[in-house]
Amino acid sequence: MSELTTQTPQPTAAELVDWLRGRVAAQTGRPAAEIDADVPLNDYGLDSVYVFGLCAEIEDQYGIEVEPTVMWDNTSLAPLADALLGLIAAR
Amino acid sequence: MTSPSPAHTAPRPGAEPSGTAGTGAHPSGAHPSGTLPAGRAAADHLEELFGDAGDPANPVGRDAVLAADDRGEMLAAGEDLLTGFGLNAHFVPRGLGGRFEQLDDLVRVMRAVYRRDPCLGLGYGAGSFMAAVNVWTAGSDEQRHRLARRLLSGGRAACAYHELDHGNDFTRAGLTALPGPDGRLRLNGRKEVVANLRRAETVVLFARTDPAHGSRSHSQLLFDTAALPATAVRHLDRFPTAGMRGVPLGGIEFTDCPVPDDSVVGRPGHGVETALRSFQLTRVALPGMTIGLLDTALRTAVRGARGRTLYGGRAADLPLSRSILAETFADLLLADTFTTVAARAAHTAPARAAVYASAVKSFVPTVLIRAVQRLSELLGSQFYLRAAEQPLFQKLLRDVQPSAFGHASRVSCQSALLPQLPLTARRGWRDDTADPLPAETFRPGAPLPPLRFSGLTVSAGGRDPLARSLVLATASAADGDPLSAAGRAWCAELAALTADATGLPPALIGPDAPPYAFGLTARWTGVLAASACLNTWWNRPGEATGSSADPAVTLAVLHRLGAHLDHHREPLPPRLAEPLGAELDRRFDAGLTFDLDRRPTGA
Numbered sequence A: 001m002s003e004l005t006t007q008t009p010q011p012t013a014a015e016l017v018d019w020l021r022g023r024v025a026a027q028t029g030r031p032a033a034e035i036d037a038d039v040p041l042n043d044y045g046l047d048s049v050y051v052f053g054l055c056a057e058i059e060d061q062y063g064i065e066v067e068p069t070v071m072w073d074n075t076s077l078a079p080l081a082d083a084l085l086g087l088i089a090a091r
Numbered sequence B: 001m002t003s004p005s006p007a008h009t010a011p012r013p014g015a016e017p018s019g020t021a022g023t024g025a026h027p028s029g030a031h032p033s034g035t036l037p038a039g040r041a042a043a044d045h046l047e048e049l050f051g052d053a054g055d056p057a058n059p060v061g062r063d064a065v066l067a068a069d070d071r072g073e074m075l076a077a078g079e080d081l082l083t084g085f086g087l088n089a090h091f092v093p094r095g096l097g098g099r100f101e102q103l104d105d106l107v108r109v110m111r112a113v114y115r116r117d118p119c120l121g122l123g124y125g126a127g128s129f130m131a132a133v134n135v136w137t138a139g140s141d142e143q144r145h146r147l148a149r150r151l152l153s154g155g156r157a158a159c160a161y162h163e164l165d166h167g168n169d170f171t172r173a174g175l176t177a178l179p180g181p182d183g184r185l186r187l188n189g190r191k192e193v194v195a196n197l198r199r200a201e202t203v204v205l206f207a208r209t210d211p212a213h214g215s216r217s218h219s220q221l222l223f224d225t226a227a228l229p230a231t232a233v234r235h236l237d238r239f240p241t242a243g244m245r246g247v248p249l250g251g252i253e254f255t256d257c258p259v260p261d262d263s264v265v266g267r268p269g270h271g272v273e274t275a276l277r278s279f280q281l282t283r284v285a286l287p288g289m290t291i292g293l294l295d296t297a298l299r300t301a302v303r304g305a306r307g308r309t310l311y312g313g314r315a316a317d318l319p320l321s322r323s324i325l326a327e328t329f330a331d332l333l334l335a336d337t338f339t340t341v342a343a344r345a346a347h348t349a350p351a352r353a354a355v356y357a358s359a360v361k362s363f364v365p366t367v368l369i370r371a372v373q374r375l376s377e378l379l380g381s382q383f384y385l386r387a388a389e390q391p392l393f394q395k396l397l398r399d400v401q402p403s404a405f406g407h408a409s410r411v412s413c414q415s416a417l418l419p420q421l422p423l424t425a426r427r428g429w430r431d432d433t434a435d436p437l438p439a440e441t442f443r444p445g446a447p448l449p450p451l452r453f454s455g456l457t458v459s460a461g462g463r464d465p466l467a468r469s470l471v472l473a474t475a476s477a478a479d480g481d482p483l484s485a486a487g488r489a490w491c492a493e494l495a496a497l498t499a500d501a502t503g504l505p506p507a508l509i510g511p512d513a514p515p516y517a518f519g520l521t522a523r524w525t526g527v528l529a530a531s532a533c534l535n536t537w538w539n540r541p542g543e544a545t546g547s548s549a550d551p552a553v554t555l556a557v558l559h560r561l562g563a564h565l566d567h568h569r570e571p572l573p574p575r576l577a578e579p580l581g582a583e584l585d586r587r588f589d590a591g592l593t594f595d596l597d598r599r600p601t602g603a
Ligand SMILES: Cc1cc2nc3c(=O)[nH]c(=O)nc-3n(C[C@H](O)[C@H](O)[C@H](O)COP(=O)(O)OP(=O)(O)OC[C@H]3O[C@@H](n4cnc5c(N)ncnc54)[C@H](O)[C@@H]3O)c2cc1C
Pocket: B127, B158, B159, B160, B161, B162, B163, B166, B167, B168, B169, B192, B193, B194, B195, B241, B244, B247, B249, B402, B405, B406, B407, B408, B409, B411, B412, B415, B511, B512
């Protein structure tokens, strides 16, 4: 992953969820506090295509490669953060 | 070629081609018989079976094709011929007993069918292949063998995805397959405008298997129609269409219809992923096959323009006519070069095929449709009058249209490219150490690694080795290379696109993206097509002769690429148009195809 410029240190689950919440808030125009980590992103109007964009942001931020299908399998932020923590730890 | 009696000369389905392939007149002289790669030998053999399209006594000739189209029927003699040839074996991987090994070879064989009758191509062949790729990619061993047996015995598979209410947006498909009281899946809902739905013995059906939102809620089901209770199935009336009139486009409605327990293909809920992966192959192959339609349209137009006397000379000799013919020829070569490279890249870089397939499907059909349209202008009333000299032309003009919207429209392919664009700009295009595509990708006819269905992925992960090949090959082009200036211009376009796409925010990459963002995907596609053409030139065989050794051909193809991308509106300059026109005449007179293969045809 040497070509990726950002190499943030290993986040905690709570930090990762907070960061993801911020991304979703920016995308949907809602206050971050309103984004529930256990509610499917689809309920906030984010569809399968947006997932590609969020993937790219995660990849840039944490220096990992994320198949969009990871987000199809984990439809809300809490399980998604769990899945990503493993990938980030393994980078 | 004389008209054969196809049913008698054909081998049994699935058999190896008889030794006749390659023994006919081969004016190109490029391949002595016996050394032809398998795909070319099979395509040549099929050409011989089809015989001379112009012979009125040929049961699969032009007159017969037109008569079947007028009746709105598939050409029965053509279907028999293809069954005898064993066409279905070309859709079945060799490991399952078939002859499918290379995607570009499959395209070659199917192109021979499209040259004769696009309805046969879609209605006999392509429909089954579209269904099959789902099963080859995600099915269990048992399912793969079951479908292979069905196809190898001459049976059909329908690929039932489409619902009129949802168009190309199949992720919203509404037909459900949910467990009934006994735990078995039950179908409820409709599929519409699906090729062969009524007559196919086997169906691959795309259904919602989970009421939840999201991309894990659909699955493909594979079953034989004979296994369904008749009372739960209603066939809808055939959907009449402007073109592809012979293809039986059916619909079906299920009411609480139980399906056999082993029907679900792959992991339940993974249907969207399976479709996005497996259809990468068909999104390349279908435009590649349709190039055969343009081949015949071009031949028909030359025939018409040569036969027409205007202003005291042949219409074909008027400067404007010659220019249109040369440009259409270059369009055909552009389409072929791009699809051939994409098909071969599915072997050499399967994890990147998601981008190349969408790029081909968003661009090539438009080139083909425009080209056929321009030829119709050249033919004038001849293309419109059913009783005129070239009555086939109006059929080709109708039959080419569905390639624009069928099996993923231009816009839906651009929407598939868009979300991958910013990451590719930030990661792939800026990486000075990234690998290009292996050279054999650009050498049609060279052996390829086996196609790995398991290597196809939903996203290309921001990597773009085809663009990388453009950068590296341009940098190492020799001084004075006739194409190096073009290479530098396309590298500059890639650099400009990198700057424009890097910061594209997530809000601009969804389906509601503005025209500007869609335009960026068209520019990306242009860079990829240019790289395909330039690298095919730079990787040409050392012993290349004739048109493949003439830089004017590649320059003309790139000139046309610029025209299609609205970089300019110039006609081909005479120094490029003349060699192309001369080659076009040579091929027409020698009865050779106009594509990269340059093989004998009786079309
Ligand atoms: C000859 C033939 C054979 C066929 N065979 C089969 C078959 O075997 N199996 C099967 O399942 N189906 C089959 N079909 C159906 C075919 O797949 C559908 O007709 C086609 O995919 C749906 O096209 P649509 O134009 O209705 O799509 P829509 O998605 O409704 O698109 C309509 C138009 O909306 C616009 N649009 C769409 N998305 C966007 C966007 N994001 N942004 C801006 N504009 C947009 C575009 O201009 C597009 O052209 C066949 C059809 C034909 C004609």
